[in-house]
Amino acid sequence: MQYKADSPSEYLEQLPEERRIAVGRLRQVILEHLPQGFEEQISYGMLGYVVPHSRYPNGYHCDPKLPLPFINLASQKNFVALYHSGIYANKELLDWFVAEYPKHMSTKLDMGKSCIRFKKMETIPYKLIGALCSKMTVEEWISMYETTIGNKK
Template sequence: MPGNINTPQAYIAQLEPARQVPFLRIWHILQQYIPKGFQEQLSYGMPGFVVPHTLYPAGYHADPKLPLPFASLAAQKNYISLYYMGFMDETVLEWFAQQWEQMTGKQPDIGKCCLRFKKTTPVPDALLAQLAAKLTPEQWIGVYEKGLGR
């Protein structure tokens, strides 16, 4: 990735056109449905949404200078990854997996907090919209702090 990538728009612009289309489809859903309070920015080298320090001064525990990450989207070599930290909440993860399976007939390709979209993955836009809107910044902070044992 070129070193002059410092905004979500620059990240997207450097993608080859065939990868921009599916990437933008998911990115636009996130932009439209992520609740107010999250801030759009390049986070860990990927377009994403964070809880700004104005809402959560403690920042990310691994590096408190960084805002608390929430969701990021990355174009990997063979797939697109949605890093959705809200999956730390088991009820959100279980709800999503069940809904995905009902809508697609398949289980989602999910890692810890990573949902992978391969070329053949059906993307249920309405479900992604519901997922994006599922947690407010305050709810996400609560899930995050619970996970840290605070």
């Protein structure tokens, strides 16, 4: 689901209370653990954490007017989704996350290529998400993007 919002706080205000609490807490975890240089904004109708044009003028290869995306956080119809581009681009990071998940959760991991889905708001592994968000710097993401995704242009 996309919400019409111009700011992260406006996005959160539109969510039902249970989702607002969970997404708000995930947002705080991301902001506390994300390395310096990423910026929060509304991106694709979701909360987005991007490499701004001031750090990476080339922008996103699909639309260079957009900054380079890294993480998106959204309240979808049946779940809260965390989209993490680093997991999609870096097999080592993906393997780390998949191995760590059962140490934090008793439920099965519900994941797509870059999308981690949380259906039960009370069981979101905030500590694990914080660790995941701290694992890649802006410079590392730009380098990985240019060598993996950026070359697919």
